[in-house]
Amino acid sequence: MPALNPGVRLIHVPPRLVFDAVVRLVGEQAGDPHAAAERFLENAGSVGIDVGLMWATVAGDDRQDQPVLVRQVSLAVIGAGGTAMMFVSGPGRRPLIRRGADPLGGPGLAAVERAAVLRAACRCVADGAHGHDPARLAQALLEPHEKEALAAFLDAGFTRVGDLAYLRRTGTQPPRWEPLPEGVRLRSVADLHGSGLPVADLDAAITALLEETYIDTADCPELCGLRSAEEVLASHRAVGRYDPALWWLVFEREKPVGCALFNIVPELESVELVYLGLAPAVRGRGLGARVLERGLRQLLGWSDAEAGSEADQRGRVLVGSGGVTCAVDTRNAPALGLYRRAGFQRFSIRVPVVKGLSGSAGPA
Numbered sequence: 001m002p003a004l005n006p007g008v009r010l011i012h013v014p015p016r017l018v019f020d021a022v023v024r025l026v027g028e029q030a031g032d033p034h035a036a037a038e039r040f041l042e043n044a045g046s047v048g049i050d051v052g053l054m055w056a057t058v059a060g061d062d063r064q065d066q067p068v069l070v071r072q073v074s075l076a077v078i079g080a081g082g083t084a085m086m087f088v089s090g091p092g093r094r095p096l097i098r099r100g101a102d103p104l105g106g107p108g109l110a111a112v113e114r115a116a117v118l119r120a121a122c123r124c125v126a127d128g129a130h131g132h133d134p135a136r137l138a139q140a141l142l143e144p145h146e147k148e149a150l151a152a153f154l155d156a157g158f159t160r161v162g163d164l165a166y167l168r169r170t171g172t173q174p175p176r177w178e179p180l181p182e183g184v185r186l187r188s189v190a191d192l193h194g195s196g197l198p199v200a201d202l203d204a205a206i207t208a209l210l211e212e213t214y215i216d217t218a219d220c221p222e223l224c225g226l227r228s229a230e231e232v233l234a235s236h237r238a239v240g241r242y243d244p245a246l247w248w249l250v251f252e253r254e255k256p257v258g259c260a261l262f263n264i265v266p267e268l269e270s271v272e273l274v275y276l277g278l279a280p281a282v283r284g285r286g287l288g289a290r291v292l293e294r295g296l297r298q299l300l301g302w303s304d305a306e307a308g309s310e311a312d313q314r315g316r317v318l319v320g321s322g323g324v325t326c327a328v329d330t331r332n333a334p335a336l337g338l339y340r341r342a343g344f345q346r347f348s349i350r351v352p353v354v355k356g357l358s359g360s361a362g363p364a
Contacts, residue, residue, distance in 0.1 A: 002112045004057065008071065010116050012124070013054040020070040021056050028090045049077050052130045055120040057113040072110060074117035076125045081235030082136035082227050084125040084357075088114050091148045114152035122156070126357035135357055137226050142351040150351060158353040161222045163330045167344040168270075170323035174302040175293040175342055183253045184287065186260075186294055189244035207233050209249065209256045213277030218332040226356045236274045240265035246299070246318075250278070250291055257282045260295045262324075270322025271299055276335075292342055299324060 004010065013021045019037060026040050027033025044051055053076040060068040073089040091110055121138075128134035141164070142149055154160065180186075192202055207229035214224050227235075240263040250258035258278035262271050273295070278288055301317040326344070328335050 004113065004116060005109055008057050008059050008109075008113065010055065010057055010113075010120055012120075013051075013056050013070075013073070017056070017058070017068065017070060018051050018054070020068070021054050021073045022051065024056070024070045024089050025054075025073045025075055025087065048079075049075075050130055050132070051075070053078070053121065053124060053132075055117045055124065057117060072113040072117050074114070074121040076121045076135075076138070078125065078132045078135060079235065080238030081231040081233070082133070083231075083235055084122075084135040084138045086118060086121060086138050086140045086153075088118055088140075088149055088152055090146075111148065111151060111155065114149070115155035118152060118156035118158075122355060122357055136228075136231060137223075138355045138357055140353050142353065144349055144351055146351070150353065153353045153355075156355070158355040159222055161220050161329075161352045161354055164220075164327045164350045164352055165330050165336065165346050166325065166327050166348040166350065167339050168323045168325045168347050169296070169339075169342065169344045170321075171343075172300050172317065172319070173343075174297050174300055177297070178290055178293065180290055180294075181252075181285065181287065184257075185251055186248045186291065187251060189247040189249065191245075192249070193244060203230075203233065205256060206249070206259070209259055209279075210275075210277070212279045213258060215280050217277070219329045219335060220352070223354060226354065236261055236263075239263045239274050240272055246271070246295075248291070248295060250282075250287070252282060258287065258291060260291050262295060262299065264318065265322070265325075268322040268325075269320025271319050271324045273324060273326035276326075289338055289341065292338065296324060296342065 011017075019041070022037040022040050023033050027036045030036035041051065054073055056073045057071040058068050059071060075087045077085040077087070079085055125132065125135040125138065138158070140149075140153060140158070142153075144163075150160070189202065189206075193199065210229045210232060217224065242263055246262040246264070248260045249256050250260070258276075260276045261274045263274050264270075265272050273292075276288065276292060278291075299318045324344075326339065327350075328339060330336070330349070
């Protein structure tokens, strides 16, 4: 890997430089970078951000009465299920570039330094720094225009995982009602808990089902094998607010063959479809569409019954102004078609990058 220029050091950001590092990380697009950094630090703890997980390149040494300039910064945010979300500073167009020489050393050096701080942050979280459990997967979601950041992540050993289309369905109009195939039924995790099935047994059944539905998946297949199904299950539950009444398992003749997992996101007044998957044996029969329709109807307060029947009654609506959202790999044409037919529309695109972590082997 390219070496840093003389006079530039890679450091784990100490408390005395945290504010400068946050200014560099979040202030570039803000009208007042220092105010943006203050807001970030005020809210960091409440949203699970540990500012002790920052790495930076710096020039100068305050121990030798030299002013220290924080050049490039990476922050890791530990999540559930062995994940770490990674953030890196931008190209430094403002406010650090002054008249004359570029204090950040120009685009080429900036790229080298951004990759270096990302590698160091990955090593840090893989080793379980600051009392956190070791992370198994580092990831980031980039805007399509963030070309410099994407290059830095790729240079740091990350892999681009296609693109993600973010979809939303708004309004309270229920989707069409179609009967489930004979022998197929949906049961919520809450209902299964209530039937006396031990929690550990149900979790084991869900993780086994997740592994089966990942077989030959067309949705970000590069992620398969980077984490255990147990870790994936934990990360699914950590999205928004988990409610076992909104996690449905699909059974065909008492065998679990699929699932539709919804979580409420109160701050966005929305519900997120965290995961929809079917086992290979039941794909291609239109079952995914019917399962999605059942889930949407219940979220919108409509009963799981044919329109106009005595059982077709309106109940509690769980979806707010933010609608129902989901994210789909843009390469997954069947899934995109399924959601489009169910009334979802695209509202954003993100570029995901991932890196499997395996501890402290190798240089930072």
